[in-house]
Amino acid sequence: DEQADADGDGDVDADDATRKEDLTQILRDESICRGFYRVMDAQTQCSDESVSHGGEKILSQPTVFFKNVYFTSYRPVFDDPCNPNGNAFIYALDYCWGKSVFNYHDEGTGNPTVRNIKDTYLLLSNSSIPSGVRVVTRGGHAAGLISAGGAVSGVGEDQSTNIPGPPGGVSQILWETR
Numbered sequence: 001d002e003q004a005d006a007d008g009d010g011d012v013d014a015d016d017a018t019r020k021e022d023l024t025q026i027l028r029d030e031s032i033c034r035g036f037y038r039v040m041d042a043q044t045q046c047s048d049e050s051v052s053h054g055g056e057k058i059l060s061q062p063t064v065f066f067k068n069v070y071f072t073s074y075r076p077v078f079d080d081p082c083n084p085n086g087n088a089f090i091y092a093l094d095y096c097w098g099k100s101v102f103n104y105h106d107e108g109t110g111n112p113t114v115r116n117i118k119d120t121y122l123l124l125s126n127s128s129i130p131s132g133v134r135v136v137t138r139g140g141h142a143a144g145l146i147s148a149g150g151a152v153s154g155v156g157e158d159q160s161t162n163i164p165g166p167p168g169g170v171s172q173i174l175w176e177t178r
Contacts, residue, residue: 036098040073046117054078056089060132065142066165069095070133070155072146088127088148090155092163093120101164102157122159124148136161140169 004020005012043053055075062071069091076086092101100119124130128149136143142165144155154161 030097035096036093038098043117048116048118051087051118051123056087059129063133063135063144064095065135065144065163067095068101068164069093070135070144070163072130072132072148074129085126085128085149088124088130090122090124090130090133090146090153091120092122092144092155104157122155124153135163137165137170137172140171141165142170 005016009015040053040056040058043049043056044051053075055078056073057075058071058073060072062069064070070093071091073089073091074086075089077083092104093099094101098120100115102122103115103119104122105116105118130146130148132146133155134145136145142163143161144163145161146153146155153159156162
């Protein structure tokens with residue numbers, strides 16, 4: 001258990017443990033959306049993670065649509081400086097808690113509700129830097145897309161463009177002001 005100066009007084013002491021416990025209780029209160037953050041490099045340390053996230057960076061703006069946040073990241077290939085490609089990642093997370101939106105890596109469990117860290121992203125290996133996620137609406141349906149190396153990919157499960165949208169679909173509203 002790491003110790004940190006949680007109360008910001010310049011000393012690591014017993015008050016910090018109390019402050020840490022107070023903050024932990026606030027974060028566990030699921031009745032309030034507090035947001036989340038993710039340390040990209042630290043994902044490699046997860047017990048079920050086999051893909052390296054060392055050096056992974058987010059290079060585009062996130063897109064929020066219907067209570068989900070979508071973003072892309074990139075990790076260059078460090079062992080071959082002549083290879084311009086690396087790993088592109090597409091993330092789809094619940095905007096309140098950072099839970100996975102899709103079951104990107106169904107590993108034969110047969111249970112789509114069992115999710116882990118790998119379900120929060122889709123890996124595009126041997127790719128270039130991806131664009132940000134764009135949401136397109138047409139005919140009442142929403143689609144999520146990115147571009148990487150001239151190829152277009154969907155952000156949904158199995159690289160489909162299907163993403164969750166509001167019940168009843170999406171309607172475009174136009175207005176004019178004078």
